[in-house]
Amino acid sequence: MSRDLVPDDLWTRVAPILPPRPQRRHRYAGRHRTCDRIALAGIIVVLRTGVTWRDVPRQEVGCSGVTAWRRLRDWTEAGFWPRLHAAILAELRAVGLLEMDDCAIDGSHVRALKGGTHTGPSPVDRAGPGSKHHLIAFRNGTPLTVSLTSGNRHDVTQLMPLLDAMPRIRGLRGRPRHRPRRLFADRGYDFDKYRRLIRARGITPKIARRGASHGSGLGKTRWVVERTFAWLHQFKRLRIRYDIRADLHLGFLQLACSIICLRRLRTSF
Template structure:
């Protein structure tokens, strides 16, 4: 299988980032067995599921791998932590290319219906109490997704902020630290909490959170609109717009993969 056969769905630049991070193939102690199928074909099939939202059993035969093989490899990669590593490496590349703008970061969340329930699901307050999840996103000034988290649909937005900020990748290189430490954080009135403001200031981040009954929604809207676009980018991947995975780790894996692809598209535009 040629190296560029899946370039239409997994560009060469993205594959160069992914391939070194893949876990080594399992070796049977008793010997025998068959060699792993082409990793790039399997990865392309996972991206296809993410993009189209199709069920694993509906994967087209053009990838040359069975649906059970793709799902099994996806599960192995998820347990190995591939998607989190991939997201962190992509952010490092964005920082190296001076594409990230952390003069301010923006936080928000979106509800998604959880078709099959599972961990981190709950009655949605905006969907007549049907089971759902909430996707929390922290983006840079231009809307590039930095960190994604999930919770049950009835979780208050305030509880999603601190895990996102704490999950921001940090380097101990003093020359890089200023590029990875946000200066300001913008959020709407759902995050209006004095303890959150104090916590952010202690971390050297200036909170710009709308105050209930004081500031109108339009006051900070000129900075917050980018997160709405980010949500549109992410939910454009149909496997994210609805949650079909009972295992929350699998759903979060798709969210991380969507963020990686979004960031790679911006990086590719910058470097060409």
């Protein structure tokens, strides 16, 4: 089952960039370390199905939920998930499947049942504890970068952090590219201050104006980010936040983005 959860095309991209294994302190250090591929399968089971760590099927996966959680913690703290995402984006660019001229940004609310960092009263859930996913996606819906904030944070507060967090995407000769030409956004980002900041980075802002009638035509390009959120929320662990640690939930988000990018890459085979 672990090979079904972690297919060969995913594992061949994961294995070369995994953090090095910790050195054993003693000659006889107890049980052997669980294979990284099996641990990744346990993480993906939780991501896809939303089960608790204690309910990970050990017999089918090959490891316990505690082992998978520890590996998720270690890899997240080592910054592994952004590296995996950037590596797959570079492959997409190399085969011409990455349209980088246009991108769209938006945010999506999720409930945070257990609280934790980056949670706050959600304006769409009767002030219940919630978090917000922020996302920039390319024109074909390929996720570029994501972030996590509390549910009461305004979308525009993550505009510049997301732009600054864009990875430098290789894949072609020359300088790595990390800036789109145009950025599409809804009325929640309608602030002239941020338009100036976007232009200062060499990006043309395409942001709907508040109070203007509908029918600007921006939705023809901006809708793709909504579809990307739908793809992300097909992973049941991301529909409701159960992780108290914000970095672990963000790690799940980044892993889901990598899987979505890999699905796009498979169309080139």
